[in-house]
Amino acid sequence: MSGFYKVVDNYEKALAGLQDNMTIMVGGFGLCGIPEGLIQKIYNSEIKNLRCISNNAGIDDFGLGLLLKKRQIKTMIASYVGENALFETLFFNKEMEVILTPQGTLAEKIRAGGAGIPAFYTPTGFGTLIAQDKEVREFNGRHYILEEALTADFSLIKAWKADTMGNLIYRKTAMNFNPIMAAAGRITIAEVEEIVEPQELDANFIHTPGIYVDRVIKGTFEKRIENKTFRSKE
Amino acid sequence: MPLNREQIAKRIAQELKDGYYVNLGIGIPTLVANYIPKNIQVIFQSENGLLGAGGFPTEAEVDPDLINAGKQTITAIPGACYFSSADSFAMIRGGHIDLTILGALEVDEEGNIASWMIPNKMLKGMGGAMDLVASAKNIIVAMPHTNKDGQSKLLKRCQLPLTGVRCIHKVVTDLAVLEIKDGAFYLKERAPDVSIDAIRQLTKGQLIVEGDISIIEI
Numbered sequence: 001m002s003g004f005y006k007v008v009d010n011y012e013k014a015l016a017g018l019q020d021n022m023t024i025m026v027g028g029f030g031l032c033g034i035p036e037g038l039i040q041k042i043y044n045s046e047i048k049n050l051r052c053i054s055n056n057a058g059i060d061d062f063g064l065g066l067l068l069k070k071r072q073i074k075t076m077i078a079s080y081v082g083e084n085a086l087f088e089t090l091f092f093n094k095e096m097e098v099i100l101t102p103q104g105t106l107a108e109k110i111r112a113g114g115a116g117i118p119a120f121y122t123p124t125g126f127g128t129l130i131a132q133d134k135e136v137r138e139f140n141g142r143h144y145i146l147e148e149a150l151t152a153d154f155s156l157i158k159a160w161k162a163d164t165m166g167n168l169i170y171r172k173t174a175m176n177f178n179p180i181m182a183a184a185g186r187i188t189i190a191e192v193e194e195i196v197e198p199q200e201l202d203a204n205f206i207h208t209p210g211i212y213v214d215r216v217i218k219g220t221f222e223k224r225i226e227n228k229t230f231r232s233k234e
Numbered sequence: 235m236p237l238n239r240e241q242i243a244k245r246i247a248q249e250l251k252d253g254y255y256v257n258l259g260i261g262i263p264t265l266v267a268n269y270i271p272k273n274i275q276v277i278f279q280s281e282n283g284l285l286g287a288g289g290f291p292t293e294a295e296v297d298p299d300l301i302n303a304g305k306q307t308i309t310a311i312p313g314a315c316y317f318s319s320a321d322s323f324a325m326i327r328g329g330h331i332d333l334t335i336l337g338a339l340e341v342d343e344e345g346n347i348a349s350w351m352i353p354n355k356m357l358k359g360m361g362g363a364m365d366l367v368a369s370a371k372n373i374i375v376a377m378p379h380t381n382k383d384g385q386s387k388l389l390k391r392c393q394l395p396l397t398g399v400r401c402i403h404k405v406v407t408d409l410a411v412l413e414i415k416d417g418a419f420y421l422k423e424r425a426p427d428v429s430i431d432a433i434r435q436l437t438k439g440q441l442i443v444e445g446d447i448s449i450i451e452i
Binding site: 029030031032033055078079080081082083087088091092098100102103104105106107108110111122123124125126127128129130160170171172173174175176177178179180223224225226227228229230231232233 | 280281282283284289291292294295296297298299300301302304305306307308310316319320322326327346351354356357358360361362363364365368369395396398399
């Protein structure tokens with residue numbers, strides 16, 4: 001078996017090495033493009049005190065909401081948590097630390113982390129609570145604040161298709177934070193809908209090069225919809 | 235009569251221009267997509283990673299992998315494209331979006347905006363709003379003139395935690411169209427049958443009325 005064969009056949013192997021107090025990144029926007037099986041596996045384990053970086057916190061009974069329910073998350077770094085009632089309660093009762101981060105800043109912190117950039121200046125949040133205790137610098141008459149990069153012990157991401165070497169393709173808006181988190185994890189696990197042989201994915205259209213991906217597992221997805229909206233047929 | 239939500243959206247839609255890339259926030263801004271003027275094309279950016287957001291799908295077309303920033307299932311127009319969250323905010327922060335329309339809890343006469351948090355009461359997070367207001371050249375705030383308790387949302391100074399500083403130059407409410415410059419609200423248009431005095435009473439920040447104030451056409 002080649003050293004580049006990254007497929008694992010069960011969630012035990014996929015999450016091997018994940019321990020209490022680690023930092024994890026979890027891909028997805030709302031419930032769209034989340035690694036459902038990997039989250040479920042953590043929920044079924046006794047792992048606790050996680051520092052979790054994800055744009056949202058799931059809903060009360062699905063996605064990261066499960067880990068909140070079981071109090072497995074000690075610190076949550078997210079941009080928007082409005083859909084989760086338990087989240088608000090845990091925060092106001094000080095049972096969980098919450099670091100709200102503007103979505104674009106969160107994305108760039110993760111991108112920078114994966115790209116070896118320790119920090120960057122951004123105009124986002126200047127003059128707001130977000131800028132508290134952060135260095136401010138002026139460039140060409142505008143103010144910017146210094147934001148530091150994020151990396152993780154484990155990145156748990158979701159892709160549409162993978163080849164056995166870990167090259168990934170995402171589908172529609174299920175891409176979101178997944179490709180940047182792939183690069184920012186010390187160990188990156190991709191839960192995917194389909195695994196194919198090398199060459200079966202067109203090399204011109206790979207979204208995430210396999211170098212960022214350590215393990216690939218085929219998942220089964222419920223793909224729950226948070227806010228199902230449709231029009232009547234004309 | 236004050237404008238209803240649809241009418242606010244309709245008035246804002248008059249600001250759209252052919253070839254604009256536009257980001258719409260949640261709430262009233264989303265409705266703007268229903269009133270694009272004839273003979274122009276605009277493209278809607280959804281910050282979760284889509285340029286070319288379309289209308290709602292039929293029930294049979296619903297795709298869990300295709301949502302907008304409000305997490306609603308949507309469609310994509312021909313010529314749409316998908317990208318990562320980092321690319322999405324590079325577009326936003328980099329000033330590539332022509333017009334941003336978003337809601338607010340408060341706006342003040344300096345152009346500051348508050349929209350993401352009520353201390354000890356509501357914790358939702360800012361999502362992409364702070365990035366949007368930090369860099370957009372062209373922002374319109376769409377909101378009711380007063381809050382649920384009838385208090386003005388156009389203030390001398392925002393009371394709630396800010397989303398951005400000195401970034402708002404135009405506000406469309408159910409009562410009026412206003413511009414913000416030099417530390418004051420300038421009344422530009424008023425809703426049908428809403429008097430200037432009524433607007434003055436419900437505007438806590440400094441309101442300047444110059445010349446004839448036209449009626450909002452909808």
